[in-house]
Amino acid sequence: METEYGNPSSLHRMGFQAERTVELARKRLAAALFCEPSELYFTSGATEANNLALLGCAAAHGRRGRTVVTTAVEHPSVLEAAKELERQGFTVKRLLPGPDGYTPEQFAGAVDEDTILVSCMLVNNETGLVFPVEEIARAVKRRNPGIFFHCDGVQGFLKLPLRMRGSAVDMLSISGHKVRAPKGVGALYIKKGVRILPRTFGGGQQQGLRSGTEPVPLIAALGAAAEVQRGRILEELDRYRELKARLLSACEGIEGVTVRSGEDCAPHIVSLSLLGVRSEVLLHFLEGRGVYVSSGSACSKGRGSYVLEALGVPRLDADETVRVSFGAETGPEAVDALAAGLREAGASLARQR
Numbered sequence: 001m002e003t004e005y006g007n008p009s010s011l012h013r014m015g016f017q018a019e020r021t022v023e024l025a026r027k028r029l030a031a032a033l034f035c036e037p038s039e040l041y042f043t044s045g046a047t048e049a050n051n052l053a054l055l056g057c058a059a060a061h062g063r064r065g066r067t068v069v070t071t072a073v074e075h076p077s078v079l080e081a082a083k084e085l086e087r088q089g090f091t092v093k094r095l096l097p098g099p100d101g102y103t104p105e106q107f108a109g110a111v112d113e114d115t116i117l118v119s120c121m122l123v124n125n126e127t128g129l130v131f132p133v134e135e136i137a138r139a140v141k142r143r144n145p146g147i148f149f150h151c152d153g154v155q156g157f158l159k160l161p162l163r164m165r166g167s168a169v170d171m172l173s174i175s176g177h178k179v180r181a182p183k184g185v186g187a188l189y190i191k192k193g194v195r196i197l198p199r200t201f202g203g204g205q206q207q208g209l210r211s212g213t214e215p216v217p218l219i220a221a222l223g224a225a226a227e228v229q230r231g232r233i234l235e236e237l238d239r240y241r242e243l244k245a246r247l248l249s250a251c252e253g254i255e256g257v258t259v260r261s262g263e264d265c266a267p268h269i270v271s272l273s274l275l276g277v278r279s280e281v282l283l284h285f286l287e288g289r290g291v292y293v294s295s296g297s298a299c300s301k302g303r304g305s306y307v308l309e310a311l312g313v314p315r316l317d318a319d320e321t322v323r324v325s326f327g328a329e330t331g332p333e334a335v336d337a338l339a340a341g342l343r344e345a346g347a348s349l350a351r352q353r
């Protein structure tokens, strides 16, 4: 910000320096995703990346087919973009989990000749549920090789090993603020040869797909985050597993606590509820003890969590559910503080339903 404030599109030395910084970040991100730097487009975050993927793909291939398949538990930035596609005349299928959860066979059964795009997240942001994305992508392409596959990878990026080279995933969205980079930056990976149309029009930056002067400091930070963390994913995954096991074993001794995130979930997100305590009340109670969790069901006034509803969690239980996420700074003492907070909250706040 202070020394390289040139515009990466400028032809003078300051501009060239800024461009080099952007390109270094692109290389670092590419190394973390095992892809080519030219396959990455910086955006203002994953909301924009998801919108670009869905709307840009539909705009490019809408003449060939008019159906898009996704899940009912995607982030609003996918679900709302899908609604926009419906307004444009596309048919959108939103899959609910079957008896065995979400399976590749279920996705394969939902696509047909008219399907141009399938969008499925890697890790659900409310429950940590991991989708078998690679298998799903392969299964739908076996049914219809013309399908493009998009993945909202926000909650899995730098948390689970990802390798785009050789993957059946054509597009992947990521966000800076989930990986210790600042808010306001993200990226869309688009496999070489996959054509989508821009949804932002202007100066033609980033191969014309995402016009706008690149926010050099934010991009540099995203590149740095990728560089620092990409070699530590497995180590951190083990640490998150230990933290989750510690939390689960503490919760076994606390009356009224139900942990919803099982073996099929990534270990850094744990969804749990405390019987008789509404999630907002619990959130503020824990906040008073220096523990910050999110209320999974606080999406909009009076409405419960559509994710928990889709996953079959009864409304009353959903209203008492909070989401706990572990990050690089979360240690065992934070888990112990959470467990102590849950115990106290259960003893002092729980009401009979």
Ligand code: PLP
Residues within 6 Å of the ligand: 044, 045, 046, 047, 048, 075, 077, 121, 123, 124, 125, 152, 154, 155, 174, 175, 176, 177, 184, 185, 186
């Ligand atoms: N997708 C998922 C799964 C998310 O959790 C989020 C952010 O919370 C987003 C997309 C949106 O990302 P951003 O805040 O960068 O727009």
